[in-house]
Amino acid sequence: MTGSQHRLASLHDVELATLAATGDRGAFGELVRRHGSAVRGLLRRMGAAPSEADDTAQDAFLAAFEGIAEYRGEGAFAGWVKRIAARQYLRRLQRERRLASLALEAEEADEAQAGPDAAQRIDLDEALKALGAAERLCVTMCYGAGLSHAEAAEALNLPLGTVKSHVKRGLDRLRTRLAPADGAVEGRRGNG
Secondary structure, eight states: OOOHHHHHHSSSSHHHHHHHHHHHHHHHHHHHHHHHHHHHHHHHHTTOOOOHHHHHHHHHHHHHHTTTTGOOOOOOOOHHHHHHHHHHHHHHHHHOOOOHHHHHHHHHHHOOOOTTTTTHHHHHHHHHHSOOHHHHHHIIIIIOOOHHHHHHHHHHHHHHHHHHHHHHHHHHHHHHHSSSSTTTTHGGGOOO
């Protein structure tokens, strides 16, 4: 690590964003290094294929670099860039007219995986794929990206009550799908 890289690595995100706003590409590169993996992970959880997540994350960071002066440090940089990425992904979905087909795929996945021991074989990513598109987006934005319901509503341009409903239904469906067949989850609730 060079001296400049070490110096940048020791700075807070807000300081790096301030430097990036003055045109310091190295400072913005450090922000990408710190948060790129989390942004790609969020996009994959939202339903993006790995290559699509990479492309969308790159587009989101380019948009963030172009609008870095808008970031005022009032919230975490990670949350700010994740909101940009989520919006980019939603636009991509809308352009490709895939929202309807994602909902259909989720219903088909529910039917295909229905069985007495399906819940024992399923993991979180598979369970998320079984949610409707709106539920998956709202749950991953609120729990995967750490956004509040209000922030997710703003990012998705949906009413707050709609986001809360999607999150509640999505979490209920995830609990059902991920619960052990023997009901052992009931005994763990009081311990967590």
